[in-house]
Amino acid sequence: MGIKLLKPSDPLLRQKSVPVTDFGIKLSRLAVSLHLLMRQKDGIGIAAVQTGRLIRLIIVSAPADSFLVPKNVYMCNPEIIYASEEKVESIEGCLSVIGCFKVQRHKIVTVRYQNVRGEFQQLTGDGLFSMCCQHEISHLDPGGLISQMGVPA
Numbered sequence: 001m002g003i004k005l006l007k008p009s010d011p012l013l014r015q016k017s018v019p020v021t022d023f024g025i026k027l028s029r030l031a032v033s034l035h036l037l038m039r040q041k042d043g044i045g046i047a048a049v050q051t052g053r054l055i056r057l058i059i060v061s062a063p064a065d066s067f068l069v070p071k072n073v074y075m076c077n078p079e080i081i082y083a084s085e086e087k088v089e090s091i092e093g094c095l096s097v098i099g100c101f102k103v104q105r106h107k108i109v110t111v112r113y114q115n116v117r118g119e120f121q122q123l124t125g126d127g128l129f130s131m132c133c134q135h136e137i138s139h140l141d142p143g144g145l146i147s148q149m150g151v152p153a
């Protein structure tokens with residue numbers, strides 16, 4: 001499947017992504033393609049919308065500091081069901097934003113999601129895993145990260 005990143009100025013990046021409802025082979029293929037693209041670009045996370053697919057699918061490939069999390073997690077319809085009150089400053093880059101930016105993130109989050117077979121799962125983590133989950137989930141809704149950051153020239 002030929003997929004590529006949208007340009008940072010693409011208006012699709014500010015659209016709302018819709019829930020994943022079809023957990024068939026096409027979804028698995030798209031997830032694998034996204035994963036490969038993310039690795040090519042040296043990313044630790046990616047959201048389907050970054051390639052113009054407006055569905056709630058993200059990939060997180062980031063370790064936690066004090067929790068055990070899988071190396072690569074494909075998350076459909078991810079939702080943060082717990083976020084620690086404690087926050088930390090995070091300096092982040094994004095495959096759809098030029099340059100880096102500073103944001104406040106919850107130190108620990110629990111994310112509930114469905115895997116590519118539609119089974120519900122949840123993971124808790126801190127560190128990069130937590131930052132990455134919050135970052136990628138923010139791509140899925142119009143008030144999210146991309147809108148806040150605007151488009152650097």
Ligand SMILES: [Zn+2]
Binds near residue numbers: 094095096135136139
């Ligand atoms: Zn991003």
